[in-house]
Amino acid sequence: MGETKRHGLKQKYIFVTGGVLSGVGKGITAASIGSVLQAKGAYVSIQKCDPYLNVDAGLLNPAEHGECFVTKDGAETDLDLGHYERFLDIELTQKNASLAGRIMSELIASERAGKLSGKTVQVIPHFTNAIQDKIAEAAEGSDVHIVEIGGTVGDYEGLAFVEAIREFAARVGRENCLYVHVVYVPFIGTSKEFKTKPAQNALQDLRSFGIFPDAVVVRTETPAPENVARKISLLSGVPQQYIVDMPNVDTVYRIPETIANSPLHELLSKFIENDSQPDLGKWQRLITAVNGHPSKTVTIGLVAKYMDNEDTYLSVTEAVKAAGWTLGVGVDIKWINAEDCGGDDFAGVDALIVPGGFGERGIEGKIAAATYALEHKKPYLGLCLGLQVAVIAAARRSGLNDANSTEFNPTTPHNVVYIMEGQEGKESTGGTLRLGDYPAVLKEGSKAAESYGQTDIIERHRHRYEVNQKFIQDIERGGLVISGTSPDGKLVEYVEAADNPYFVATQAHPEFKSRPYKAHPLFLGLIRSVVD
Numbered sequence: 449m450g451e452t453k454r455h456g457l458k459q460k461y462i463f464v465t466g467g468v469l470s471g472v473g474k475g476i477t478a479a480s481i482g483s484v485l486q487a488k489g490a491y492v493s494i495q496k497c498d499p500y501l502n503v504d505a506g507l508l509n510p511a512e513h514g515e516c517f518v519t520k521d522g523a524e525t526d527l528d529l530g531h532y533e534r535f536l537d538i539e540l541t542q543k544n545a546s547l548a549g550r551i552m553s554e555l556i557a558s559e560r561a562g563k564l565s566g567k568t569v570q571v572i573p574h575f576t577n578a579i580q581d582k583i584a585e586a587a588e589g590s591d592v593h594i595v596e597i598g599g600t601v602g603d604y605e606g607l608a609f610v611e612a613i614r615e616f617a618a619r620v621g622r623e624n625c626l627y628v629h630v631v632y633v634p635f636i637g638t639s640k641e642f643k644t645k646p647a648q649n650a651l652q653d654l655r656s657f658g659i660f661p662d663a664v665v666v667r668t669e670t671p672a673p674e675n676v677a678r679k680i681s682l683l684s685g686v687p688q689q690y691i692v693d694m695p696n697v698d699t700v701y702r703i704p705e706t707i708a709n710s711p712l713h714e715l716l717s718k719f720i721e722n723d724s725q726p727d728l729g730k731w732q733r734l735i736t737a738v739n740g741h742p743s744k745t746v747t748i749g750l751v752a753k754y755m756d757n758e759d760t761y762l763s764v765t766e767a768v769k770a771a772g773w774t775l776g777v778g779v780d781i782k783w784i785n786a787e788d789c790g791g792d793d794f795a796g797v798d799a800l801i802v803p804g805g806f807g808e809r810g811i812e813g814k815i816a817a818a819t820y821a822l823e824h825k826k827p828y829l830g831l832c833l834g835l836q837v838a839v840i841a842a843a844r845r846s847g848l849n850d851a852n853s854t855e856f857n858p859t860t861p862h863n864v865v866y867i868m869e870g871q872e873g874k875e876s877t878g879g880t881l882r883l884g885d886y887p888a889v890l891k892e893g894s895k896a897a898e899s900y901g902q903t904d905i906i907e908r909h910r911h912r913y914e915v916n917q918k919f920i921q922d923i924e925r926g927g928l929v930i931s932g933t934s935p936d937g938k939l940v941e942y943v944e945a946a947d948n949p950y951f952v953a954t955q956a957h958p959e960f961k962s963r964p965y966k967a968h969p970l971f972l973g974l975i976r977s978v979v980d
């Protein structure tokens with residue numbers, strides 16, 4: 449600890465906690481602070497500590513929790529890691545997602561293995577030390593490591609994390625730690641005033657756990673008058689200039705610029721001993737694109753089953769938008785309910801996307817979407833399950849009426865999508881999927897290869913079932929060709945329809961590698977095919 453890092457400085461740590469409410473932008477704040485530091489030349493890493501007793505996010509219900517974001521090493525994490533990757537353009541790993549359940553289960557395993565020398569195992573110091581070790585490990589190699597603590601300070605389950613980050617200052621020196629608390633200040637419409645009391649209480653809670661924050665980010669719906677910061681400053685002891693109002697903005701990608709233009713920038717500069725001006729060109733270009741007035745708008749139908757939580761498909765919708773920004777094309781995302789859809793829904797959009805999914809619900813609607821795209825030459829992008837339903841649709845078109853995936857019909861003789869070897873019998877357990885980065889080789893001259901501009905591809909995966917190559921001829925007769933496989937040829941990774949402006953499906957999840965300022969080639973390909 450404390451050794452010199454890349455820029456000859458001590459390793460720095462920024463802890464981002466939340467008060468009053470969760471879900472008001474703590475993750476975006478953490479990621480945006482990172483973006484500003486990156487723009488000043490710092491090497492930034494970031495980590496989410498979640499107090500849930502889950503071991504990973506793989507089994508969390510997407511309707512409640514939003515999408516499960518998969519890292520290159522196959523960690524199943526929550527959507528905050530997606531924000532981090534999109535803001536910071538780095539590829540994160542399991543180290544960057546620390547759930548209480550995982551840390552606790554490792555601690556218990558080491559106790560069972562006799563590694564704790566018969567000691568009484570306690571939350572303090574054993575669990576809090578384990579949390580600190582995770583933080584130190586995730587920080588390795590960076591100049592500044594940002595740690596976001598999930599939930600709000602005061603939640604029972606989060607107390608050990610708050611204590612751990614307090615103790616961390618003793619480990620590495622208080623001067624190497626910066627504490628940023630994100631609070632929400634509501635505006636009461638009837639009395640037309642901002643109410644700072646909940647924020648004051650939240651800061652008091654934080655102080656009662658021994659953390660005196662260096663800065664407070666105040667989230668408001670609309671810009672707050674100065675007296676809000678003054679009041680919070682008076683009652684919390686945090687200097688007024690470091691109580692920074694962050695009202696809602698048109699796009700979250702504006703936040704790095706907001707932070708860079710606020711007094712927080714000065715605080716961050718002092719903290720990392722780097723007073724250079726951040727190069728925000730990337731963000732400014734993106735904001736211009738987001739606010740552009742495209743002359744053309746296309747409608748993309750997203751055939752989905754979680755209709756009431758758009759966060760379930762967050763990386764997909766961000767990837768679609770990114771492609772629109774890059775091409776200067778407006779995109780309207782039309783949600784098509786996979787459980788209740790038909791030809792009119794498909795005809796009413798310019799292109800279809802069938803995203804990933806698990807379980808039978810809505811599956812026939814997704815197969816119908818792929819069938820429609822094959823029959824009507826509608827541009828189509830299939831993502832993981834979107835490839836599997838395309839293969840089922842093609843096989844059925846070739847006459848195998850009962851073609852299916854064994855996930856949805858375990859007894860069909862025409863199991864064109866089937867369970868991978870070695871995975872039988874583990875279907876309902878966590879952690880048995882093909883997860884993370886896998887290489888694929890594309891066919892020269894295929895649409896996919898044309899989109900990527902290369903034939904050696906690495907994309908992230910999260911699935912259990914594979915295309916059954918026994919049925920390749922039927923699938924081809926139904927209108928699809930295999931355009932990419934694993935390097936050994938054993939696994940189908942890409943299929944496409946030759947006689948369609950753009951029908952490409954992949955067994956992977958390319959959406960995870962899209963960036964707002966660097967759209968993914970397959971999403972670009974889809975949108976281009978509609979506007980060209």
Ligand code: GLN
Nearest residue numbers: 804805832833911912913
């Ligand atoms: N349910 C399918 C499988 O397990 C697809 C998964 C996905 O789309 N991520 O293979």
